[in-house]
Amino acid sequence: MKGTQTHEGATDPGTDGPTDADGGRLVGSDRVLAVLKELARYPEGVGLEELTRVIGSPKPTVHRALAALRRAGLAGQDARGHYALGDEFLRMAFAHHESRPDHVRVRPVLEALAQRFGETAHYAVLDGREVVYRAKVDPPSGAVRLTSMVGGRNPAHATGVGKLLLARHLETLAEVEAWIGGSALERRTPRTLCTADALHRELETIRERGYSLDDQENEPGVNCLALPVYATSPRTPSGAVSVSALTYRTPLSTLVEAADEIRALLGPLGEPHR
Template identity: 80%
Template sequence: MEHTQTYDDSTAPGEDGVAGAEGGRLVGSDRVLAVLKELARHPGGVGLEELTRAMGSPKPTVHRALGALRRAGLAGQDARGRYVLGDEFLRMAFAHHEARPEHVRVRPVLAALAHRFGETAHYAVLDGHEVVYRAKVDPPSGAVRLTSTIGGRNPAHTTAVGKLLLTRQLSSLKEVEAWTGGSPLERRTPRTLCAAADLHRELEATRERGYGVDDQENETGVNCLALPVYLTSPTTPSGAVSISALAYRTPLATLVDALDEIRALLGPLGEPHR
């Protein structure tokens, strides 16, 4: 389901002089950034009318935000006059991604896993209630389109990576309940764990076995196994590496049976040093 947000043309500078949220509406720089994020959802370009409808904002408001982004090189227009992300934005994004030390170090491991299992391998980190994908390698052949993209996000409670990393933060049912905010979690598939008590039991099992699993909880027909990796600390995982597989082709039991081989492919990156 798509969500729209309403924007206000007014600005409400705070103590730092930067406009922020006012009455639940995004204004100033927040509004411009929201337009930038919406542009990223349309790699083939988007017209002003369509962009205005998607954001639920007045056309002049969106047009002014686009003007600011174009002046900064963060947005542009193609030959058809449709708005796209600008070359400067793409340059910064790719340069930053390629320069990440973790990306450089973990990619050979992902490539080895993708080649061995013929499935997609990821490296992801935990960010609040979501996981963020920092690196991804598809297999040489037979790849399928998953919801994951580099820089993309998924709910932590629906993913093997997220549940594995949450075991470091949530050790009791009370902490899990506080993390959920007392409300049922988003349901992605019929197998998604949405209740705090169910998630707590899964985190306990994950902590005991030392790896995370996603049994078609984020995408129907796709399962996943995740192991921690230690790229920035000798004792605390920086994130986790996972193998996302088509359930009919590589069942979850197959990945679990290959756990020792997966750990061997991770090598020192998968071993804490105390």
């Protein structure tokens, strides 16, 4: 599954820096946050000149933002003078991630799924029009692996986990149409469902059979089967698990045949409580 990265600030030729999503000039804390987000794109660090060019602000402005981040421990500078996310930022991020009860409880299931199928297992939650991957376990062996990552996002309508969770929220065609609104659904592949009618029919099918499929709808050559997880609520799924497989290695039919086995591995996490 491919992750997408977007730049929150585009250079406004009429100002000395980037603009926010509403077209307003980034100032103060907004610019500091823009620099912080840009640093996340450079795990090996980035020089001030390059960061200034990408952010689109004067060098002194970017330098002040970096100084503020360094004082808070959210950015650091190595011997080459390159900047990267700081240890305090990583500590907070991982502490927050690891403390999530759904992530902790689901991970053993993901490990079992990755071991059993030799494919990647995910746990994801719904966030508006996208899914966010909270946990991922790669297979113990295999030369080719998926590029998805924890914290990565994909369109809900194009993924197995996303469609499964949407099926619990959008029960009528009118609800699907309202969810789509005035923004067209992104066509990730020729198989992506991009109309309200097609998505509504798919969600009805998912409710009937109890699992969701992604038949190369998000990325060519990758399919998956997804099931709900009831980690934090007895009746409403907190998220969904999926086995995401390379089609040449594990056909979709193999995953469908194993749906009951996957549900059994989930155990109580996969069953709503009345």
